[in-house]
Amino acid sequence: MNQSLPRLGRISKAVIPAAGLGTRFLPATKATPKEMLPVVDKPAIQYVVEEAVAAGLSDVLMITGRNKRPLEDHFDRNYELEEALSRKGDAERLSKVQEPSDLATMHYVRQGAPRGLGHAVLCAAPHVGDQPFAVLLGDDLIDPRDPLLARMVEVQEREGGSVIALMEVEPSQIHLYGCAAVEATAEGDVVKVTDLVEKPGPGEAPSNYAIIGRYVLDPAVFGTLRETEPGRGGEIQLTDALQKLASDEKIGGPVHGVVFKGRRYDTGDRGDYLRAIVRLACEREDLGPDFRAWLRRYVSEEM
Numbered sequence: 552m553n554q555s556l557p558r559l560g561r562i563s564k565a566v567i568p569a570a571g572l573g574t575r576f577l578p579a580t581k582a583t584p585k586e587m588l589p590v591v592d593k594p595a596i597q598y599v600v601e602e603a604v605a606a607g608l609s610d611v612l613m614i615t616g617r618n619k620r621p622l623e624d625h626f627d628r629n630y631e632l633e634e635a636l637s638r639k640g641d642a643e644r645l646s647k648v649q650e651p652s653d654l655a656t657m658h659y660v661r662q663g664a665p666r667g668l669g670h671a672v673l674c675a676a677p678h679v680g681d682q683p684f685a686v687l688l689g690d691d692l693i694d695p696r697d698p699l700l701a702r703m704v705e706v707q708e709r710e711g712g713s714v715i716a717l718m719e720v721e722p723s724q725i726h727l728y729g730c731a732a733v734e735a736t737a738e739g740d741v742v743k744v745t746d747l748v749e750k751p752g753p754g755e756a757p758s759n760y761a762i763i764g765r766y767v768l769d770p771a772v773f774g775t776l777r778e779t780e781p782g783r784g785g786e787i788q789l790t791d792a793l794q795k796l797a798s799d800e801k802i803g804g805p806v807h808g809v810v811f812k813g814r815r816y817d818t819g820d821r822g823d824y825l826r827a828i829v830r831l832a833c834e835r836e837d838l839g840p841d842f843r844a845w846l847r848r849y850v851s852e853e854m
């Protein structure tokens with residue numbers, strides 16, 4: 552086991568697991584990763600990479616699966632399209648095409664078989680090395696106006712160890728998430744995590760704090776993941792490895808939670824995906840006014 556002192560230091564690497572099967576979105580995800588589904592006019596994954604960059608992380612490793620091509624192509628140059636738009640003098644659309652490829656330094660690694668989120672994170676070990684790193688789930692969208700990751704990085708750089716993102720949910724919903732047992736700290740939005748349970752059964756949830764898809768992790772998590780047996784659903788669960796870190800600070804330092812109260816959408820869930828699109832479209836300067844007027848009419852006349 553990786554016995555080490557908590558590491559402190561500037562975090563620069565982000566890992567984005569995007570190798571899940573996306574079965575809740577079939578048939579759309581038969582040949583396309585769910586992370587490529589558009590939220591208004593941008594694929595969900597671009598919002599996630601933009602969030603990493605906004606938090607100061609410019610080295611992005613994406614864990615991809617069987618349909619990796621669209622993901623790689625999206626963050627690469629497309630000379631044919633760029634040339635066509637240049638010839639037309641369409642500078643606005645040209646910049647939209649170039650934007651994703653200029654965002655960050657992108658790296659890709661293939662997971663092979665989708666053996667769970669923990670296994671996907673373990674695939675990042677050779678790239679990450681010995682420094683703390685961030686994990687952003689490719690289908691979890693955090694509103695850019697509610698900067699969660701930057702706050703998590705700040706807490707990790709001060710406290711060492713690992714930091715997870717938590718959100719209070721209705722007790723009836725906690726069985727859908729990983730759940731944290733916590734102790735208060737001097738800061739209102741930061742808690743100490745003492746235990747974790749993945750998708751707790753009835754009466755098993757220690758709180759209504761649900762784990763959401765942002766993590767800043769000590770690299771000791773890799774050693775723990777290697778020793779983690781497949782858990783719920785036959786998958787290697789990241790929550791199980793984090794549970795070991797939380798129960799023994801000697802492994803990789805403490806585990807803290809940042810309690811998020813902002814806007815978040817699980818774009819892997821069809822209902823939340825639709826809500827994200829409607830909300831973000833309403834708020835857009837270019838599309839919002841017309842769309843809001845139509846939506847008002849639609850709701851009053853047809854519902």
Ligand code: UTP
Pocket residue numbers: 568569570571572573574575576614662664665666667668670671688689690819
């Ligand atoms: P989900 O739990 O949403 O699973 O994964 P899924 O397979 O993607 O989707 P459904 O439930 O079948 O519809 C959470 C995150 O972990 C990644 C997914 O891509 C998603 O970002 N993941 C999951 C992997 O990268 N590899 C895996 O083996 C499993």
